[in-house]
Amino acid sequence: MERRSFLKGFGVVAACATLLPHVANAADEAKKVAGPNEMNYENAVAAITGGKPLTPSAKVVIVAPEIAENGAVVPVKVTVQSPMSDKDYVKAIHVLASKNGNVRCANVYLTPANGEAYFGTRVKLGGTQDVVAIAEMSDGTFLSAKQNVKVTIGGCG
Template identity: 55%
Template structure:
């Protein structure tokens, strides 16, 4: 086999592989997205337990968000963050989004402070809820309404 013939065959094989690969990937099963309502998200987080409103949970969101695509959310929990008593996780739920469960942040005593800040997308004016899981199995929550002038979820 000559060098030129070898490279022609390699090039042909590469073209066939490039042409076949995209069509095969389209034949794959569609990716399923776990879309949850507010009640489903709350039940999934708490395992069916009741989450009680608490002043130990501080939820900071703007009263009016000009752009629903980037709404700042800060959750702070008054917790000693010791090995015996700490915040295990902070969850943010937006009730009127197509998928209510926005974010889950898992913490350990090594974090030192029970605080989490992020930005979420909101499809419109709605209530934001922060659900906090404690190491003793209790669930605390805080809610606040946000008026969105331009929706972020399309």
């Protein structure tokens, strides 16, 4: 075997060994599903509802300040009017920030034993945006309410 043919063959093998893992990783990246931190608002709602319609309702009451002085700690309270009986209750309350990098802020799962469909928390907002509450009912429907919050400090406003 000549030195040139050996070096050509060795070069081809080295190039293949270097490129194959990158090609395999590119195929895996194409199949990758967006995680919760990579979802936009529409995808997050679709993931929660499974494609079912979202109905704005007066039964869902969201309390958040109209103007937040600090976007890092914005208080949010959600109440859903429901008898919380075995046949009619709120299964979950989801709080979303429509323009955050991480849209889903909180997910709370309830049972009739809770007695009241109420949840309060503090969320981080990266700027002025809508805070949305989605209530998943025991009959499979999804009710919602939203509140626009203007962030003046600590966000992009």
